[in-house]
Amino acid sequence: MSQNNPSLDALLARDYEHGFVTDIESDRLPNGLNEDIIRAISAKKNEPEFLLQWRLKAFHHWLTMTEPHWSHIYYPPIDYQAVSYYSAPKSKADAPKSLDEVDPELLATYAKLGIPLKEQEMLAGVAVDAVFDSVSVATTFKSKLAEKGIIFCSFSEAVHEYPELIEQYLGSVVPYTDNFYASLNSAVFSDGSFVYIPKGVRCPMELSTYFRINAASTGQFERTLIIADEGSYVSYLEGCTAPKRDENQLHAAVVELIALEKATIKYSTVQNWYPGDKDGKGGIYNFVTKRGDCRGSNSKISWTQVETGSAITWKYPSVVLRGDNSIGEFYSVALTNNRQQADTGTKMIHLGKNTRSTIISKGISAGYGQNTYRGLVKIAKSAVNARNYTQCDSLLMSDKCGAHTFPYIEVKNPTAKVEHEASTSKISEDQLFYLLQRGLTTEDAVSMIVNGFCKQVIRELPMEFAVEAQKLLGISLEGAVG
Amino acid sequence: MLNVKNLHVKVEDKNILNGIDLQVNAGEVHAIMGPNGSGKSTLSNVLAGRDGYEITDGKVTYLAQDLLNMAPDERARAGIFLAFQYPVEIPGVNNMYMLKAAVNARRKQQGLPEVDAMDFLAMVKNRMRELKMDEKYLSRDVNSGFSGGEKKRNEILQMLMLEPQLAILDETDSGLDIDALKVVAEGINALRSPERAIIMVTHYQRLLDYVKPDFVHVLSEGRIVRSGTAELALELEKLGYSWIAEEAAE
Numbered sequence: 187m188s189q190n191n192p193s194l195d196a197l198l199a200r201d202y203e204h205g206f207v208t209d210i211e212s213d214r215l216p217n218g219l220n221e222d223i224i225r226a227i228s229a230k231k232n233e234p235e236f237l238l239q240w241r242l243k244a245f246h247h248w249l250t251m252t253e254p255h256w257s258h259i260y261y262p263p264i265d266y267q268a269v270s271y272y273s274a275p276k277s278k279a280d281a282p283k284s285l286d287e288v289d290p291e292l293l294a295t296y297a298k299l300g301i302p303l304k305e306q307e308m309l310a311g312v313a314v315d316a317v318f319d320s321v322s323v324a325t326t327f328k329s330k331l332a333e334k335g336i337i338f339c340s341f342s343e344a345v346h347e348y349p350e351l352i353e354q355y356l357g358s359v360v361p362y363t364d365n366f367y368a369s370l371n372s373a374v375f376s377d378g379s380f381v382y383i384p385k386g387v388r389c390p391m392e393l394s395t396y397f398r399i400n401a402a403s404t405g406q407f408e409r410t411l412i413i414a415d416e417g418s419y420v421s422y423l424e425g426c427t428a429p430k431r432d433e434n435q436l437h438a439a440v441v442e443l444i445a446l447e448k449a450t451i452k453y454s455t456v457q458n459w460y461p462g463d464k465d466g467k468g469g470i471y472n473f474v475t476k477r478g479d480c481r482g483s484n485s486k487i488s489w490t491q492v493e494t495g496s497a498i499t500w501k502y503p504s505v506v507l508r509g510d511n512s513i514g515e516f517y518s519v520a521l522t523n524n525r526q527q528a529d530t531g532t533k534m535i536h537l538g539k540n541t542r543s544t545i546i547s548k549g550i551s552a553g554y555g556q557n558t559y560r561g562l563v564k565i566a567k568s569a570v571n572a573r574n575y576t577q578c579d580s581l582l583m584s585d586k587c588g589a590h591t592f593p594y595i596e597v598k599n600p601t602a603k604v605e606h607e608a609s610t611s612k613i614s615e616d617q618l619f620y621l622l623q624r625g626l627t628t629e630d631a632v633s634m635i636v637n638g639f640c641k642q643v644i645r646e647l648p649m650e651f652a653v654e655a656q657k658l659l660g661i662s663l664e665g666a667v668g
Numbered sequence: 669m670l671n672v673k674n675l676h677v678k679v680e681d682k683n684i685l686n687g688i689d690l691q692v693n694a695g696e697v698h699a700i701m702g703p704n705g706s707g708k709s710t711l712s713n714v715l716a717g718r719d720g721y722e723i724t725d726g727k728v729t730y731l732a733q734d735l736l737n738m739a740p741d742e743r744a745r746a747g748i749f750l751a752f753q754y755p756v757e758i759p760g761v762n763n764m765y766m767l768k769a770a771v772n773a774r775r776k777q778q779g780l781p782e783v784d785a786m787d788f789l790a791m792v793k794n795r796m797r798e799l800k801m802d803e804k805y806l807s808r809d810v811n812s813g814f815s816g817g818e819k820k821r822n823e824i825l826q827m828l829m830l831e832p833q834l835a836i837l838d839e840t841d842s843g844l845d846i847d848a849l850k851v852v853a854e855g856i857n858a859l860r861s862p863e864r865a866i867i868m869v870t871h872y873q874r875l876l877d878y879v880k881p882d883f884v885h886v887l888s889e890g891r892i893v894r895s896g897t898a899e900l901a902l903e904l905e906k907l908g909y910s911w912i913a914e915e916a917a918e
C-alpha cells in the first residue's frame with residue numbers, strides 16, 4: 187500500500203476487548219523457582235510420588251538448559267525468579283464440588299467472555315473445562331461423557347483418578363527434556379485438561395477448554411494430555427484470553443496428543459491472549475509446545491489454530507507420523523498487529539509408510555507486526571511413499587510489518603514427494619476499492635478480503651469456533667463457512 | 669443529478685484532466701468517447717472516489733452534495749455505481765456473499781431492513797437469467813477465473829441488483845461477443861428510468877446502437893472537446909477522432 191489508509195489504521199487499532207481483571211482472592215506461592223517451590227506445588231495438589239519425582243527431574247534438567255534464541259523474535263530477558271508459579275482462586279482451597287460452589291465472580295468472568303459454563307447453556311453441545319489461572323474450576327457434561335467411558339477432567343483430577351494413564355502417557359510425546367519451555371512446564375505445571383476416549387468411541391460433542399490468565403505476574407503452565415484409543419474420534423477446542431496488564435506474562439503450555447490405531451484427533455485453537463498495547467507494552471509471551479503422536483497405523487491428527495493474540499507467539503504444533511498410513515495436518519492463521527511477533531509453524535515427522543501431511547499457513551501482518559512461518563518436513567528413511575504438501579501465504583497490511591518464511595525440508599527416502607508453495611502479497615488496493623465501491627465500509631471490506639485469504643483454514647474450524655475466529659479476525663462468517 | 673465543474677486532476681505530477689465540465693440530469697444517458705489515454709477511466713475513478721488522484725481544481729456536486737468530500741463507500745451507498753473496466757479478482761470471497769453484503773449496505777443506508785435470504789436468492793437468479801449467466805457463478809469467488817466477458821456480465825449483474833442512481837460504465841462493452849453485448853445492453857436499458865442517470869464510457873458505436881444515448885461527449889487530453897447528440901458518435905465512427913482534435917486545436 188502506497189500510503190497508509192487512515193480508516194484501515196483506525197480499524198487495526200481497535201481495543202482489546204477481554205482486558206478486564208477479575209477481583210478474586212487467590213492462593214499464590216511466592217515468586218521464584220527452586221526445589222521447594224516444586225515440592226510445594228506438588229504437595230498442594232497432593233500428588234503421587236512418581237509425579238513429584240518427574241517434576242524434580244524436569245527441574246534439574248531445566249537448570250542445565252538455556253533459553254532458545256534461534257527464532258525470529260525479540261524480547262528483553264525474562265527473570266524466571268520474578269514469576270509466581272502457582273496461583274489459584276482462593277475458594278479452591280476447599281474445592282468446589284459443583285458449579286454452585288464456584289465463585290460467582292468467576293462465573294461472571296466467563297459470562298463476559300461468552301463462555302457457556304452453566305449446565306443449561308451447555309445444551310449447545312460444548313463441554314467446557316475452564317482453566318482459570320492454574321486450577322481447573324469446573325468441568326461440565328462430565329457425567330454424560332462418562333456414560334460412553336470418555337474421561338474429560340482437569341489434569342489434577344486425572345492424576346488422582348487415573349494415575350496409571352498419566353504415568354503411562356505423560357511425557358511420552360513431549361519428554362521433560364524436550365526444550366527449555368517444555369522442561370519448565372514439566373517442573374511447574376499446575377493444571378490443565380485430560381481426555382481419554384476409549385476404543386471405538388466417537389466423542390459425541392466438541393470438548394472445550396477455556397484458558398484465562400488473571401492474576402498479575404503469574405505464569406500459566408498448563409498441560410493437556412489427550413489419548414484417543416483405537417478407532418476413536420475426538421474434536422477438542424481450546425480458547426484463550428488474558429486481561430490487560432503492563433508487565434509481560436509468561437504462558438508456557440505443553441499439549442500432548444496420542445492417537446492409537448485408526449483414531450482421529452482434531453485439535454482447534456483460537457488464541458487471543460492480551461497482545462500488549464500499540465507500543466508493545468505488556469502482553470503475553472506465549473511459548474508453547476504442542477505435539478501429536480500418530481502412534482497407530484491409519485491414525486490422524488489435525489491441528490487448526492487461529493492466533494491473533496499474545497505479544498509473542500512461539501509455537502509449532504507438530505505431528506509425529508509413526509503409524510503406517512497416518513495423516514498429519516496443520517492449518518494456521520497467525521495475525522500480528524502493532525508490535526506483536528509470531529514465530530509459528532509446524533513439524534511433520536514422517537516415520538511410517540504412506541504417511542501424509544498437509545500444511546496450510548496464512549500469516550497476516552499489520553502495523554509493525556512480525557510474522558514468521560517456520561516449518562520442518564522430515565521424511566525418515568523408513569517412510570516409504572511419504573507425501574507432504576505445504577502452502578504458506580503471507581498478507582501484509584502496512585509498509586512497516588514483516589513476513590518471513592523458513593521452510594526446512596529433510597528427505598531421507600527417495601520415494602517421498604514434498605511440495606512447497608509460498609506467496610507474499612500486500613493487501614490489494616484494487617480489491618479494497620472494488621469492495622468500497624460496492625458500498626462496504628472499510629472495516630467490512632478488509633474483513634472480507636482477510637476472510638477470503640484465510641478461508642482454507644477457517645473452514646477447518648468447528649462452527650462455534652469459526653464464529654469466534656471471525657470476531658477476532660474481524661472477518662465475516664458466511665463467506666468462509668459452507 | 670451530477671454536476672462537474674472545471675475539474676482538474678493530476679496523477680503523479682502529470683495533468684490528466686484539464687478542466688472537465690459535465691452536467692448529467694436524472695433520466696439521461698451520456699456516452700463518453702475518446703482516444704486511449706484521454707482520461708475516461710480517470711474521470712470515472714475520480715467520480716467513484718478512488719485514491720491516488722490529486723484534484724487540483726474544480727467542484728463536483730451529486731444530488732446537492734459535495735461529492736469530492738465523500739468517502740468512496742459513502743458515494744456507493746448514495747447510489748453511485750462504477751462498472752470497472754478491469755474488474756479485480758478477489759480469491760476466497762464468495763460472489764453471492766459479496767453481492768448480498770453490498771445490497772445490504774445500500775439498504776441500510778436507505779433505512780431498509782436486511783434483505784431476506786430467500787427473496788435475495790430469487791432476485792439474483794432472476795437477474796442472472798436475464799443476463800444469461802449460469803447460476804454457478806454465484807458460488808464462485810468474486811471474478812476469480814472469470815473470462816473477460818464473464819467479468820463484465822458480473823458487473824452488470826451487480827449493477828442491476830444495486831439499482832444505482834448514477835451508473836458509470838467504464839468500457840463495459842469491450843471484450844464482449846456480439847450476443848453478450850446484446851444481453852448487457854438489455855441489462856443497461858432495464859436500468860434506464862426517469863430517476864436514474866447513466867454514463868457510458870465506450871469506444872464503439874455498437875453499444876450505442878442498442879443503448880441510445882441522449883448526449884455524446886468526446887474527451888481528448890483531459891478535456892471535453894466536443895459534445896453532441898447520438899449523431900456525433902456516428903460521425904466519429906466514420907471520421908475517427910483526429911478531425912475533432914484538429915478542430916479543437918484551431
Ligand SMILES: Nc1ncnc2c1ncn2[C@@H]1O[C@H](COP(=O)(O)OP(=O)(O)OP(=O)(O)O)[C@@H](O)[C@H]1O
Nearest residue numbers: 679680684702703704705706707708709710711720
Ligand atoms: N496511476 C497512474 N499513474 C500514472 N499515469 C496514470 C495513472 N492513471 C492514469 N494515468 C495516465 O493518465 C492518462 C489517462 O488514463 P485513463 O486510464 O484515464 O485513459 P482512458 O481514456 O481510460 O484510456 P483507455 O481508452 O485506454 O481506457 C494515461 O496517459 C495514463 O497513462
Ligand SMILES: [Mg+2]
Nearest residue numbers: 708709710753
Ligand atoms: Mg479506460
